[in-house]
Amino acid sequence: xxxxxxxxxxxxxxxxxxxxxxxxxxxxxxxxxxxxxxxxxxxxxxxxxxxxxxxxxxxxxxxxxxxxxxxxxxxxxxxxxxxxxxxxxxxxxxxxxxxxx
Numbered sequence: 001x002x003x004x005x006x007x008x009x010x011x012x013x014x015x016x017x018x019x020x021x022x023x024x025x026x027x028x029x030x031x032x033x034x035x036x037x038x039x040x041x042x043x044x045x046x047x048x049x050x051x052x053x054x055x056x057x058x059x060x061x062x063x064x065x066x067x068x069x070x071x072x073x074x075x076x077x078x079x080x081x082x083x084x085x086x087x088x089x090x091x092x093x094x095x096x097x098x099x100x101x
Contacts, residue, residue: 012078017052020082024050024057027086031093042096045069048089059085065096 025035028048033040040048045065051058057076062069076082 015055015078017055017057017076020076020079021050021052021057024059024082024086028089031090033089033093042093047092057082061085061089061092 025040028040029035033042033048035041036046038050039046040050042065045062045067046069047062047065049060049071053075055077059074059076060071061074062071064070074081074085076085
């Protein structure tokens with residue numbers, strides 16, 4: 001039995017961080033965040049920062065909007081990581097919207 005058979009019928013496509021960053025930028029704009037350079041803002045406060053680092057994405061997500069936010073850093077190495085990060089941002093934006101009401 002060769003090693004590929006043990007991993008399943010097919011392997012995941014290689015992660016392309018530049019393409020993933022472009023997709024993530026579109027997603028974040030769809031959530032109502034404003035793009036300003038490598039960061040995205042919510043009501044004028046930086047809440048997400050993105051950077052390509054070799055074969056991965058380095059991202060930072062603010063716990064809550066603030067002049068000087070408290071950042072959570074993450075490294076995204078696959079499409080699944082990017083989707084999970086997008087879901088996390090969506091939940092935070094919804095929470096921030098609810099707290100504004």
